[in-house]
Amino acid sequence: MxxxxxxxxxxxxxxxxxxxxxxxxxxxxxxxxxxxxxxxxxxxxxxxxxxxxxxxxxxxxxxxxxxxxxxxxxxxxxxxxxxxxxxxxxxxxxxxxxxxxxxxxxxxxxxxxxxxxxxxxxxxxxxxxxxxxxxEPDAARETQTMLELDDLVIDRAGRRVTRGGEPAHLTPTEFDLLLCLASTPGTVLTREQLLADVWDWVDATGTRTVDSHVKALRRKLGSDLVRTVHGVGYALELPGPDSEAPEAAEADRAADRA
Known part of the structure; x- marks a missing residue:
């Protein structure tokens, strides 16, 4: 197309x-x-x-x-x-x-x-x-086609995602948002940064668009995947031995609803 x-x-x-x-x-x-x-x-x-x-x-x-x-x-x-x-x-x-x-x-x-x-x-x-x-061809794909973070696997070239071996059906924008967050796991990206990098759009009035897409990602990939930093933005937060308790994940969801 x-x-x-x-x-x-x-x-x-x-x-x-x-x-x-x-x-x-x-x-x-x-x-x-x-x-x-x-x-x-x-x-x-x-x-x-x-x-x-x-x-x-x-x-x-x-x-x-x-x-x-x-x-x-x-x-x-x-x-x-x-x-x-x-x-x-x-x-x-x-x-x-x-x-x-x-x-x-x-x-x-x-x-x-x-x-x-x-x-x-x-x-x-x-x-x-x-x-x-x-x-378009991406030079990064030639060196790192697959991005694997714990049980999350992102196929850049095929634009496919699995978590725990289960495929997730993401829209193109959801895929780009996930890839942006996964490229720097643990790093907090502001809503404005995400709008510029994913949406190629710098008008801060669109920050609610980011919030809605993050919620869609959580619904498809698990509520523990993306951490909310209240008043700042989001970070990819893969679970591990010291991962946050369910109460912390619920606090993130409550912050989103606020």
């Missing part, structure tokens, strides 16, 4: 499908992305959205959660089952449960309505850069 970022160059335009049932929002997004030089297709409901993605084979999808026909979660499941594609979900509710479910079905990022078009474009460009970077 090609993933050009955007531009006024000879490269083919970014293909984007916007699946949104509110005409004014659809038009505003389409106008802004068209102004960026992107090739925009739109769909007003879930079934049409699934068909449009299958026909267009876009580089990225903007997907509303609340849709007629199939809701956004079902649309995301269906399009990811066909051929994985980067998805940015839009939600009208600032509800973390919805966000976590969206990440769980294959979304890479989300935004809460109302949002600025400038931020939407910045998020989409960053998402495309991450996908392109993952597809």
């Amino acid at each position: 090609s993933t050009p970022e955007t531009s006024r160059s000879s490269a083919p335009p970014v293909r984007v499908v916007v699946i949104e049932d509110e005409p004014t929002i659809t038009q505003a997004i389409a106008d802004r992305l068209t102004a960026e030089g992107w090739d925009v297709s739109t769909a007003p409901d879930g079934p049409t959205g699934v068909r449009t993605v299958a026909e267009v084979r876009p580089d990225v999808v903007v997907l509303d959660v609340m849709l007629p026909g199939y809701d956004g979660l079902e649309v995301c499941r269906r399009i990811q089952a066909d051929e994985p594609v980067p998805v940015l979900m839009l939600t009208a509710r600032d509800d973390e449960t919805d966000m976590l479910v969206g990440l769980g079905v294959g979304a890479d990022d989300y935004m809460t309505k109302p949002f600025s078009m400038r931020e939407l474009v910045a998020r989409l460009k960053a998402l495309l850069r991450r996908v392109r970077r993952a597809a």
Whole structure:
């Protein structure tokens, strides 16, 4: 799948499908992305959205959660089952449960309505850069394809993860976040650092995105894997003989909920 970022160059335009049932929002997004030089297709409901993605084979999808026909979660499941594609979900509710479910079905990022078009474009460009970077050859992979930390095994080249021998099915963004944390185990990385390194995005208003993705990682790989440093950020913390007691892990989860 090609993933050009955007531009006024000879490269083919970014293909984007916007699946949104509110005409004014659809038009505003389409106008802004068209102004960026992107090739925009739109769909007003879930079934049409699934068909449009299958026909267009876009580089990225903007997907509303609340849709007629199939809701956004079902649309995301269906399009990811066909051929994985980067998805940015839009939600009208600032509800973390919805966000976590969206990440769980294959979304890479989300935004809460109302949002600025400038931020939407910045998020989409960053998402495309991450996908392109993952597809490019990495010199580090030539020297260390497998990263093994206790019972956690990360296959950089194959972008696969197992823990305790059990495979974990991570989204591209979750994989990149885990790899970033695992590259310096035990080192605390701030939310701002993670936004810059994983999301290629430096706007600190997105730190909640980091929190939600960390929670998704914990749900898939175990609550003891990532340690919260309250008010600072996160560190990969593999269990060992002197690992924290369950009460400490619960304290981390309570800090997340705060």
